[in-house]
Amino acid sequence: MDEHEVVEDVHGFNGLPTAQKRRSILRFLDRRDYSRFLKDLQSRRLRGAEALDVRSLGLIQSISCPADRICLPPALQGRVVWEEDVPVAIHALPKGAIVKEKGIPWGVRHIQASRAWSKTTGFGVRIGVIDTGVDYMHPDLRHSLERGINLLNRMAPPQDDNGHGTHIAGTIAAANELQGMIGVAPRSTIYPVKAFDHNGTAYVSDIILGIEWCVRNQIHIVNMSFGMKTKSRALLSAVNSAFRSGVLIVASSGNDGRTGEIDYPAGFSNTVAVGASTRAGRIAKFTNRSGLIDIYAPGDRIMSSWLRGKHREMSGTSMATSHVTGATALLLALKPHLSPAQLKSVLKSSTSPLRTSKAPRSAGELNVVRMIKLAEQL
Structure with missing residues (x-):
C-alpha cells in the first residue's frame, strides 16, 4: 500500500x-x-x-x-x-437595526414556547452551535454557555467576532427576560463551536471537525445556520455518522428565494431542514423552499443578542433554524430517550398549517404546544 x-x-x-x-x-x-x-x-x-x-x-x-x-x-x-x-457561508441577510426591545421576542411568542415552560425549559440538553462563536460577556447568555471550542485557534476561546453566532445562541437559550431577552429553551446549555471566521466563512472540513467535536462531547443537538449549493459527500458522511451516534442536526435551507431546491446540509435526509416564516404565518419571500423542507419557523426581523451586550434585528433561515433548535431542546428535556429520528418525526407531525402560498410545500410551521402534546402521548 x-x-x-x-x-x-x-x-x-x-x-x-x-x-x-x-x-x-x-x-x-x-x-x-x-x-x-x-x-x-x-x-x-x-x-x-x-x-x-x-x-x-x-x-x-x-x-x-x-x-x-x-x-x-x-x-x-x-x-x-x-x-x-469548498467554502461554506452563514445564512443571514444584511444586518438589521440595533434595537432596545426587551422580554420575549415575537418569534418565541409566535411558536408558543412560553406555554411549555411550566413543563420543560430545556434543562440538561447540550446544544452545539457551529457558527462564528458567541459573545461570552453578553448578559443574556452568561448562564447559558459552556466553553466549547475554537477550531480556528485551539488556544483561544470561541469568542464571536462576527455577531451571527451570538444572535443564534440568544434565540435558542437566552435567559435574561427582565433586562434583556429570553430564548426558546432558556435552561438548555450551548457549547459554541467556532468554525467560521469574522467574515462568516468556513471550509467543509471545519464543519466536519465541528460535528466530530460534538459527537465526542456527547452533544444532543447541533445548530447549523449555514449552507452551500454543492453536495459534499464528506459532509454527508459526517451528518449520517452523527445521526447514528444520537446527535440531531438542525440546518437552514438558505436565503436565495429559490423554489424546488435548498442548500446543504439541510438537503440531507438525516437533518431537520428549516425554512423561514413571517409574523403573518406565511413563508418568507427570501427563503429557499422545496418538498425537502421539514418545518418552517420565524425568520423575518428576529430580535436577538448581539455583540457587546446589544440586540439586533436579523432575518434569514438562520434565525428560523435557531427557533427549531430551541424547540427540539424543549422536546428532548421532556422526553430524553427520543432518538434523532423520533425527534424529527415529532417536529414534523406537530406543525401548524401555514397561510395560503403558491410555494410547493408539505411542511407546516413550528408549534411548541402541539409538539409537547404529541410528545406526551409517546
Whole structure:
C-alpha cells in the first residue's frame, strides 16, 4: 500500500503561496488505509520533515489538506475518494437595526414556547452551535454557555467576532427576560463551536471537525445556520455518522428565494431542514423552499443578542433554524430517550398549517404546544 506517495503529494502542494492554496478532502474507504496514512505522516513529522497543514477528520476517516487536486497512486485507486474542500457561508441577510426591545421576542411568542415552560425549559440538553462563536460577556447568555471550542485557534476561546453566532445562541437559550431577552429553551446549555471566521466563512472540513467535536462531547443537538449549493459527500458522511451516534442536526435551507431546491446540509435526509416564516404565518419571500423542507419557523426581523451586550434585528433561515433548535431542546428535556429520528418525526407531525402560498410545500410551521402534546402521548 502506497500511502506514503499520498503524503509526498500533499507535501509538494504545501509549498504553494497561501493565496493560491485550495483545499482537498481525501476520504479513505478502508480504515486500515487511513490508519497507515496517519502513521506514515506522523513518522515524517517525527523525523523533522516540514510541518504539513494536514487535518485528520477521524469521524469519516478522511484528511483535509492544501492541494488543488491530488493524483492518487495506482495502489489507492478505488480506495480513496477525493473532493474539493469548498467554502461554506452563514445564512443571514444584511444586518438589521440595533434595537432596545426587551422580554420575549415575537418569534418565541409566535411558536408558543412560553406555554411549555411550566413543563420543560430545556434543562440538561447540550446544544452545539457551529457558527462564528458567541459573545461570552453578553448578559443574556452568561448562564447559558459552556466553553466549547475554537477550531480556528485551539488556544483561544470561541469568542464571536462576527455577531451571527451570538444572535443564534440568544434565540435558542437566552435567559435574561427582565433586562434583556429570553430564548426558546432558556435552561438548555450551548457549547459554541467556532468554525467560521469574522467574515462568516468556513471550509467543509471545519464543519466536519465541528460535528466530530460534538459527537465526542456527547452533544444532543447541533445548530447549523449555514449552507452551500454543492453536495459534499464528506459532509454527508459526517451528518449520517452523527445521526447514528444520537446527535440531531438542525440546518437552514438558505436565503436565495429559490423554489424546488435548498442548500446543504439541510438537503440531507438525516437533518431537520428549516425554512423561514413571517409574523403573518406565511413563508418568507427570501427563503429557499422545496418538498425537502421539514418545518418552517420565524425568520423575518428576529430580535436577538448581539455583540457587546446589544440586540439586533436579523432575518434569514438562520434565525428560523435557531427557533427549531430551541424547540427540539424543549422536546428532548421532556422526553430524553427520543432518538434523532423520533425527534424529527415529532417536529414534523406537530406543525401548524401555514397561510395560503403558491410555494410547493408539505411542511407546516413550528408549534411548541402541539409538539409537547404529541410528545406526551409517546
